[in-house]
Amino acid sequence: MFVKCVLCYILHMAKNILIIEDDLDIYNLYKTQLELSGYSVMNVSAGDKAIDAVREHKPDLVLLDLVLPGKNGLEILQEIKEDSELRSQRVVMLTNFGNEDNISKAIELGAEDYIMKYNIVPEELAAKVSTLLGDASDSVVKLMS
Amino acid sequence: MDILLILPPFLIALVSIFYIHFTNQKATRLKKLQNEFTAMMIHELRSPLSVIRSSADMILKEKDRLGEEKVSLMIKQIEDSSSNLLSIVNDLLDVAKIEASKIELFKHPVNLNELLESVMEGYSLLAKEKGLTAVVELDPTISYVSCDPEQLKHVLSNLLSNAVKYTAKGHICLRSKQSHGFVQIEVCDTGVGITPKMRQQIFKKFVQARELPVSREHGTGLGLVIAKGIVEAHGGKIWVEDNLPSGSKFIFTIPLS
Numbered sequence: 079m080f081v082k083c084v085l086c087y088i089l090h091m092a093k094n095i096l097i098i099e100d101d102l103d104i105y106n107l108y109k110t111q112l113e114l115s116g117y118s119v120m121n122v123s124a125g126d127k128a129i130d131a132v133r134e135h136k137p138d139l140v141l142l143d144l145v146l147p148g149k150n151g152l153e154i155l156q157e158i159k160e161d162s163e164l165r166s167q168r169v170v171m172l173t174n175f176g177n178e179d180n181i182s183k184a185i186e187l188g189a190e191d192y193i194m195k196y197n198i199v200p201e202e203l204a205a206k207v208s209t210l211l212g213d214a215s216d217s218v219v220k221l222m223s
Numbered sequence: 224m225d226i227l228l229i230l231p232p233f234l235i236a237l238v239s240i241f242y243i244h245f246t247n248q249k250a251t252r253l254k255k256l257q258n259e260f261t262a263m264m265i266h267e268l269r270s271p272l273s274v275i276r277s278s279a280d281m282i283l284k285e286k287d288r289l290g291e292e293k294v295s296l297m298i299k300q301i302e303d304s305s306s307n308l309l310s311i312v313n314d315l316l317d318v319a320k321i322e323a324s325k326i327e328l329f330k331h332p333v334n335l336n337e338l339l340e341s342v343m344e345g346y347s348l349l350a351k352e353k354g355l356t357a358v359v360e361l362d363p364t365i366s367y368v369s370c371d372p373e374q375l376k377h378v379l380s381n382l383l384s385n386a387v388k389y390t391a392k393g394h395i396c397l398r399s400k401q402s403h404g405f406v407q408i409e410v411c412d413t414g415v416g417i418t419p420k421m422r423q424q425i426f427k428k429f430v431q432a433r434e435l436p437v438s439r440e441h442g443t444g445l446g447l448v449i450a451k452g453i454v455e456a457h458g459g460k461i462w463v464e465d466n467l468p469s470g471s472k473f474i475f476t477i478p479l480s
Contacts, residue, residue: 101270103300107277114288145266174269177262195273199280 093211094118096137098128098154099172100146104195108141108172111200112207125149129157132164138211141203142189144173144180152183159188170210172203260428263444267311271304278304314445317377318428321452328374328456332367335406335477336399342376343397346383350395353387358396365399368406370477374453378461381446382410382473390414390470404479405459411472422463426451450475 095112099105100123109119122131126148132140140158144151151171158164171184171192181192190210193203278297286294320326339361347357379397386395393413400407417425426447454461454475461475 101274103274103304104270104277107274107281107297107300110289110293111281111285114285174273175262175266194269196269196276200277201280201284 093139093213094120094135094137095139095141095207096120096122096131096135097141097172098122098125098131098146098151099141099143100124101143107200108203111204115204115208117204117207123147125151125154128154129161129164132158132167138168139207140167140169141172141207142169144171144175144184152180152187155184155187155189168210170206264311264315268308271308271311274304275301275308314449317449317452318445321449321456322428326374326452326456328371330369330371330457333370333372333375335365335368335370336361336363338372338375339379339397339399339408342379342383346380346387346395349384349387350390353390354392355387355390356394358394360396360398362400362406365401365406368477368479370457371453374456375477378450378453378475379408379410381450385446385473386410386412386414393470401479402476405476406479407474407476409472409474411466411470413466413470416465416469417463417471425463426461 093116095117097105097108097119099108099121102121102123105121105123109121112119120131120135120137122128123146125146128142128146128149142151142154146154151173155169155171158167158169169189171181171189172195173192174195176192176194184192191206193206198206278301281289282294282297289297317326340359343357343359347359350357383395383397390412391414395412396409398409398411428445428448451461454477458478459476461473464472464474466472
């Protein structure tokens with residue numbers, strides 16, 4: 079088990095995930111699972127502090143909630159994609175608020191995926207993140223176990 | 224002459240067109256609000272469900288790697304989220320009962336000041352934890368009032384929890400007095416206050432609805448709808464005023480007899 083964790087960490091050592099989420103219960107669950115998979119995880123809970131956090135941490139992936147205090151997820155996504163410095167930032171929407179309009183708008187603005195929280199468990203989220211970031215760790219870990 | 228003959232049907236047609244136009248506009252607006260409200264409620268229900276499902280899944284699959292402390296924390300999250308979910312479902316059922324005028328009251332003589340003090344006790348602690356002062360000023364001449372104590376506690380809890388939630392500094396207060404055959408109960412705070420425009424809307428079901436809710440903190444917005452329903456079922460009234468110099472003051476009345 080220890081070897082598995084160390085291996086995950088080494089494989090993902092350089093990968094930082096920023097979770098923009100104001101529900102700390104769900105954030106802690108995702109953080110725990112992603113850390114078990116070897117990622118380094120950060121959080122910002124206020125919508126109006128999200129852009130500064132992205133600029134400061136330059137994460138490999140942003141998991142962005144839609145319903146946030148201060149500024150909503152779509153506004154944050156739009157700002158990221160309109161900022162010449164942040165434009166290439168990879169963003170996945172991770173929310174419980176999904177209607178066709180929001181989903182199409184997010185994808186149109188440049189989100190790589192739109193994941194409904196109630197539809198996914200942390201283990202599946204970690205697998206999705208791993209696939210998105212092109213990490214081969216899962217298969218290696220499976221071979222190790 | 225011709226104009227006089229044509230004018231009345233022309234005016235009737237014109238008024239009819241405007242009437243249909245405005246009725247349709249109103250119906251469209253109501254439909255939009257209903258859709259936004261439904262979307263918001265689905266979001267509010269899915270949030271605790273996500274925590275329950277994710278926590279349970281992690282405990283089942285990662286128990287050994289998580290350790291005892293994290294597992295306990297996740298079990299606590301399941302418990303809290305289940306309570307949250309239950310309270311949302313209960314709110315929705317209460318609103319449905321209020322809308323169908325089927326709210327049941329089990330009225331009997333209740334020592335009102337004792338009831339007010341007991342409800343305030345919990346919120347005083349919450350206020351103090353937030354660095355707020357809790358003020359209680361109860362009219363000692365009020366004794367027994369015929370009411371449904373559980374429903375009245377529900378009203379007070381809704382108002383006091385809002386007062387604590389939306390007040391960053393200063394105080395929250397609970398006052399009671401007698402006025403023209405009614406008991407008047409005030410819950411005030413020194414919080415963000417309510418704009419005059421919002422004061423007209425705040426007790427309506429769809430007021431919190433919008434395309435995207437601003438934050439989890441705002442909740443379902445059903446608390447005041449329920450409070451109004453319960454107060455009116457008791458034969459009282461509820462309204463909101465400015466709590467000068469800052470904050471808001473919710474006032475409701477209950478008949479003394």
